[in-house]
Amino acid sequence: MPKATNADDPDAPDGVQIDLISGERMDGMATMEKIRMILDGVHDGNIVILEEGLTPDEESRLIEVTMSEISPDEFNGIEIETYPKSKANDSSLLGRIMGGDESAAKLTVIGPANQIETLHKDETLISALVSRD
Amino acid sequence: MGLFTELKDSISRVTDRLFSEEEPKRIGIYGPPNAGKTTLANRIARDWTGDAVGAESHIPHETRRARRKEDVEIERNGKSVTIDIVDTPGVTTKVDYEEFTDEMEEDDAIRRSREATEGVAEAMHWLREDVDGVIYVLDSAEDPITQVNTMLIGIIESRDLPVLIFANKIDLDDSSVKRIEDAFPQHKTIPLSAKEGENMDEVYENIAEYFG
Numbered sequence: 568m569p570k571a572t573n574a575d576d577p578d579a580p581d582g583v584q585i586d587l588i589s590g591e592r593m594d595g596m597a598t599m600e601k602i603r604m605i606l607d608g609v610h611d612g613n614i615v616i617l618e619e620g621l622t623p624d625e626e627s628r629l630i631e632v633t634m635s636e637i638s639p640d641e642f643n644g645i646e647i648e649t650y651p652k653s654k655a656n657d658s659s660l661l662g663r664i665m666g667g668d669e670s671a672a673k674l675t676v677i678g679p680a681n682q683i684e685t686l687h688k689d690e691t692l693i694s695a696l697v698s699r700d
Numbered sequence: 701m702g703l704f705t706e707l708k709d710s711i712s713r714v715t716d717r718l719f720s721e722e723e724p725k726r727i728g729i730y731g732p733p734n735a736g737k738t739t740l741a742n743r744i745a746r747d748w749t750g751d752a753v754g755a756e757s758h759i760p761h762e763t764r765r766a767r768r769k770e771d772v773e774i775e776r777n778g779k780s781v782t783i784d785i786v787d788t789p790g791v792t793t794k795v796d797y798e799e800f801t802d803e804m805e806e807d808d809a810i811r812r813s814r815e816a817t818e819g820v821a822e823a824m825h826w827l828r829e830d831v832d833g834v835i836y837v838l839d840s841a842e843d844p845i846t847q848v849n850t851m852l853i854g855i856i857e858s859r860d861l862p863v864l865i866f867a868n869k870i871d872l873d874d875s876s877v878k879r880i881e882d883a884f885p886q887h888k889t890i891p892l893s894a895k896e897g898e899n900m901d902e903v904y905e906n907i908a909e910y911f912g
Contacts, residue, residue, distance in 0.1 A: 623858035626851045627824050630793055634821035637795050639810045644794030648847055680794035685847075 583614060583682070583697050590619035590672065598625050602632050609645055609679050610636075614697060620649050620673040643680040648693045649673050724771055724782040725911055728831035730823065730856075732848055733760040733790025735837045736868040740894035741787035744907075745769045747900065753787050760799065761816035763789050766823055776905040781912035786831060789819035791852055827855060833862040833911050840867040840891065841874040844883040853884060864910055865889045866903065871896045 586608050593601055601621065606629075608615045621629060629647075637644050650673050676683075676693055687694040729737045741753040753769045755762060769785045797806075797813035804812070827834075834856050838844050856863050865884055867877045871893040881889045890906050892899040 623851070623855040624828070627828055627855045630791065630851075631821045631824040633793060634795070634817040634824070637813070637817045639797050639813065643796045644792070647793055647851075649850070651845075651850065680796070 581699075583612065583699055584608075585614045585616060587616045588618060590617075593617065593619060598628055599632075601625060602629050605629065605677055606632060606636060606645075609677060610642060612679060612682065614676065614678040614683060614695075617675040617677070618672070620675040645677055646680050646683040646685060646695075647675065647677045648685050648688055648695065649675040650688075650693065651690055724784045725832040726768075726786055726830060727783045727833045727835055727907075727911060728766075728786045728788055728823075728827060729835045729837060730788055730791060730827065730852060731837035732839075732842075732846065733792055734758070735790065735839045735842075736894050737790065737837045738763050738787050740835070740837055740866065740868060740892075741767075741769065741785050743894045743897060743900065744774070744785060744903075745772060747904075748772050748774055753785060761789060761795070761812060761819075763787060764812065764815035764819040765789070766819065766826060774904050774908050776901070776908045779905075779908040779912050781908050783907070783911060786826070788823035788826070789816060791820055791823060791848055793848060795820075827861075828859065831861065833864075835864050835866055835907075836887075837866045837868050837894075838880055839869050840877050840880055841869050841872040844880045849883075853887070857886075862910060863887055864906055867891045868894055870898060 588604070596604070602625065605615050605617075629645075633645050636642055674693075676695060678695070678697065682698050684696045684698075685693065686696050729741050731737050738753065738756050742756065745751055745753045749769065749772055751769070753767050766786055766788045769787075771782055772785055773780060773782045795813045795816050797809040800809035800812050803809075836853065836856070838849065853863070865880060865887045867875075867880045867889050869875055870877065870891045877889060877891040888906065888910075890899070890902055892903050
C-alpha cells in the first residue's frame with residue numbers, strides 16, 4: 568500500500584488520499600489484518616474504500632477496535648457507509664450456514680469521523696463530503 | 701469462517717440453548733444512543749422486580765457500562781420466561797468528547813467519552829459471546845436507516861440470535877412506527893413508550909412468547 572498522507576506532516580501532499588482496496592487483496596487477509604489496514608489508513612486521514620465490504624463479524628470487530636483507539640483531540644472514530652444489501656440477495660438460513668452471506672459483494676466507504684460526512688445514501692449511490700483538517 | 705467451523709458453531713449454539721433451558725436467558729438491550737434503552741430496562745425491571753437497572757438521562761452515553769438485572773420473570777397469557785436483562789451502551793462508530801462540553805466540564809466530558817468507548821467495545825464483544833437474544837430499541841421519531849442500525853441488525857442476524865425490534869417513544873409527535881417496520885420488515889416491530897408505559901402489555905406478551 569502507498570504511504571498514507573499525514574495531515575500533521577508539512578511535506579505531505581496537499582490533498583486527501585483515497586485507498587481503493589480490491590476484494591482480491593482482502594481475500595488473503597485475516598480479520599484483524601483487514602481491520603488494522605483500514606484503521607491505519609483512517610488514522611492517517613485517508614478515505615478507505617473496500618470493493619467487497621466486510622462480513623458482519625468483521626464489522627463487529629471493526630467497531631470494537633475503533634472504540635479502543637478513540638482518544639480525545641486525536642481520533643474521534645470513523646464514518647462508515649455501505650450500500651444496503653439488495654433484497655434480491657437476501658439469503659435463507661441454509662444459505663447463511665453454507666456461507667453464502669459471506670461472499671455478498673458490497674462496497675464500503677470508511678473515513679475519519681472528523682473529515683467525512685455522508686450527504687446522501689441509497690441503494691445505488693453513496694455521496695460523501697470530505698474535508699481536509 | 702469455514703463451513704465446518706460455522707456448522708459446528710451453529711450446532712453448539714442450538715445444543716447450548718437446549719441444555720440450558722432452566723437457566724435465565726441473557727437478553728441484551730441494544731440500539732443507538734438515546735433510543736431509550738435504559739428507560740425500557742428500568743421499566744421492565746421495576747414492573748417485575750421492583751428495582752431499577754440504572755440512571756436515565758437526555759445526554760448521550762449516560763449508560764457507559766453494560767448493567768445486568770438478573771432473574772426477571774415475565775409472565776403474560778400463560779407464557780413465561782426468566783431473563784437477565786443486559787442494558788448496554790448505545791452503539792456508535794464515533795465518540796467526540798466535545799459533544800458533552802455544553803453539559804459538563806471538559807475533564808468530565810473526556811472521562812465520559814473514554815468510558816463510553818470502553819462500554820461500546822464491551823457491548824460489541826458481548827454481542828458475539830454472551831447474549832442469548834436481543835431487544836433492539838429504536839427511537840421511532842428518528843430515521844431508522846442508519847449505518848450503525850443496519851450493521852448491528854446484520855451482526856445479530858449473522859449470529860442467528862432471536863431479535864425483537866422495539867419502536868420506542870411513540871408518545872412523540874414525530875413518531876412513525878411504520879418507518880421502522882418498513883426498514884426492517886424481516887423482524888417483528890413492537891411500538892411502545894417506555895417513558896410513559898404505553899403498550900407495555902404487548903411488550904411483555906412478545907418477550908414471554910418470543911424468548912420463552
